[in-house]
Amino acid sequence: MSLSGRLTRRALLLAPGLAALPLAAQPAPLTVLIDGSIEMPQALFKDGQALDGLQYHLAMEIGQHLGRPVRFRLVPRRRVAQILAEDQEADMICNYMPGWLPGPLLWSRPYRDDGDLLITAARHAAVTQLQDIAGQRVGTVAGFHYPEAEAVLGANFLRDDAPNLVTNLRKLASGRIEHAIVGKVTFEYLLKRGEVPLDLHPPLVIARLRTSCALSPRSSLSLPQLDAALAAMQADGSLTRVLDRFR
CATH class of the missing domain: 3.40.190.10 (Periplasmic binding protein-like II)
Incomplete structure (x- = not known):
């Protein structure tokens, strides 16, 4: 058998093992709730999807600092606290205060007046x-x-x-x-x-008021991780850029 033939046969023998190797784990999306009663500058919606606004860009910046993709979920205002407390597919909502959302939620460092x-x-x-x-x-x-x-x-x-x-x-x-x-x-x-x-x-x-992000106790994101992302955004100026965009 020629050298090229032996290499081809060896490659075919190795291929099944290579195919069985797991792909690199992809980071889980961060699911961010947005209250459907708000308007610009907080958020802009089209066909139920968030497209722009302070909450949209803030969440995208947090996701970038955490290395996680972000998806948005539009929910009724009255159900925000319940969904965050009970739903495993809801991570957080931002621009709120503890007095506005009762329940066993975790609260980030405040970041906005x-x-x-x-x-x-x-x-x-x-x-x-x-x-x-x-x-x-x-x-x-x-x-x-x-x-x-x-x-x-x-x-x-x-x-x-x-x-x-x-x-x-x-x-x-x-x-x-x-x-x-x-x-x-x-x-x-x-x-x-x-x-x-x-x-x-x-x-x-x-x-x-000083607003914060409310984090679900069921979230895979920890409060120290969220606080670290907000601190990094304050340090590198990205938080100020997001806030100034909607003043």
């Missing part, structure tokens, strides 16, 4: 403290908690729920309500783009 603002239509008397709106209907987002207003107003906190902030702005413009509680980052983003359709008094700051 935000706040809750009370906005009031200019046609109504200006508000200087929360007590001024006792017994008056206030635009809120269904499923969201407002601990400061609840603590100050108690039973006199009259919520008028809407699916999102944009709907509340429309209700203010139409005169259906005179006040609304809004997230500072989202409100300022819309205001800068001329998407606030009425005259308002200067907002009243009712809470200053």
